[in-house]
Amino acid sequence: MQAHDRSDDTTVDGTSRTSFKALYTELRDRICLLDYPPGTVLSENKLAAEFGVSRTPVRRVLHALEFDGLVESKQALGTIVTALDLRELKQVYALRLKLIDLVAELPPGPMTDRDIDLLDDLGERVSALRDDDARPRALGALYQTFHQELGRLTGNRPLREITDRFFHQTSRVWLQLLPEMTWTREVDAMVEEIHAVRDALVAQDLRRVSEVRRHHFRACLRRMNAVLAGQDLVDEVLRAADGSEVAPT
Amino acid sequence: MQAHDRSDDTTVDGTSRTSFKALYTELRDRICLLDYPPGTVLSENKLAAEFGVSRTPVRRVLHALEFDGLVESKQALGTIVTALDLRELKQVYALRLKLIDLVAELPPGPMTDRDIDLLDDLGERVSALRDDDARPRALGALYQTFHQELGRLTGNRPLREITDRFFHQTSRVWLQLLPEMTWTREVDAMVEEIHAVRDALVAQDLRRVSEVRRHHFRACLRRMNAVLAGQDLVDEVLRAADGSEVAPT
């Protein structure tokens, strides 16, 4: 259950546990990074052949992904990468916004200088993408790393798990909208968020971390909303959040 | 082909989804109501035989329960109902306490007079248990119904799902401690909670509902803590929940 160890391949003693997690992570990333766009039909047989196992472990992973809402298995039809249901995801966004605050309200996890260095390195790697051609997948992967790193300072493990789960449920939205958005602005926003979080962490101010994340989260929602003009994706989310936050009526 | 003979409660018409859910709910309830006490070894073969299916669907359900933290499958050993790890569950309690508030901060679900009637009926059924001999399992089942009914007023589906999951993760603790606690006091507390929630619902005051639930939640934690004197189960939870920043140790 420990996510810390980065065991590369399947060790003989670890057997099924590591194998499952590796397969799960691989497929989840392929979906979340749009290597498998929504609507893609995944065949258990083909995946089993690709990874050199039988259908059984593949099925187990697919069931887990189905529980996560990333795929949907339909009898005699196939296992299909779910479409982005904005009506559903709006609720997830609203909840994520609330959960950000909880991180600061519960005991924090361990934080070392090494993590700061990692954030600095991450910021540089993001910056490096700024003036090249738009590479949404690379940026998405880096933001995923950023999120993963931030998860470490959530001492409450159940909270960390659901935060992670909801992140992966929604991360595809931004990534899919990215080509229609202003590349440099998105990169700049991410760099700024990383730096601001870094500074707040150095000051050991968890509340400020939450503030920063909330601010950027909402800004990102607004930018996405601009692209989705007419659909009013996140308006309701922001209203619901502001209402209870600013002035309890 | 043998599965048809045993089709008394699980009909085959509703594909696999209904079958899965029925099996999952059944086993989860058995665990949460302590029909399977912690440490119980569940055999896939025996369960498959009992429900008239093969190991395959049983395994799927057990994997889901493992994800929920209710069982743990160990190679060549068996699938074992998890022991109550208070250190882990403390975090779940702390999170549950926070999530109670979120219900009132997010759009509510539909609520009809029928639900009020259901709560009234539930209150009476709980009261009926008061002066008989202690029947922890019956009380636990009723509280589970209460929780399920309350879930309806959580409009945010992801929140409802995780609330439900965390509830089932922790419900065994109270149930296991129940025999050592004062029966009538527990019954009275539950009746009072149901009535208070009912009244707040009639007034359409979701915040008061959360207040009531939070109050009873904490009171229950304290009562459990008294029984667990020396282990300091929930002390930390309450301290963390009271909002003050916790210094990293």
Added chain:
DNA sequence: TGGCGCCAACCTGTATACAAGCTAGCGACC
């Protein structure tokens, strides 16, 4: 009698065979 060792009976994890069902596409018929 106490201790060591082996073996049989389980268990779960994996691979495979079979069942049921949907769909695309082709062929026959109007």
Added chain:
DNA sequence: GGTCGCTAGCTTGTATACAGGTTGGCGCCA
């Protein structure tokens, strides 16, 4: 030519055979 119907080839769900491994008990030996 257009439409209907059927079949072949997929798919997932289920059942079963096999592999690897642990455990408890029985028997043998000191």
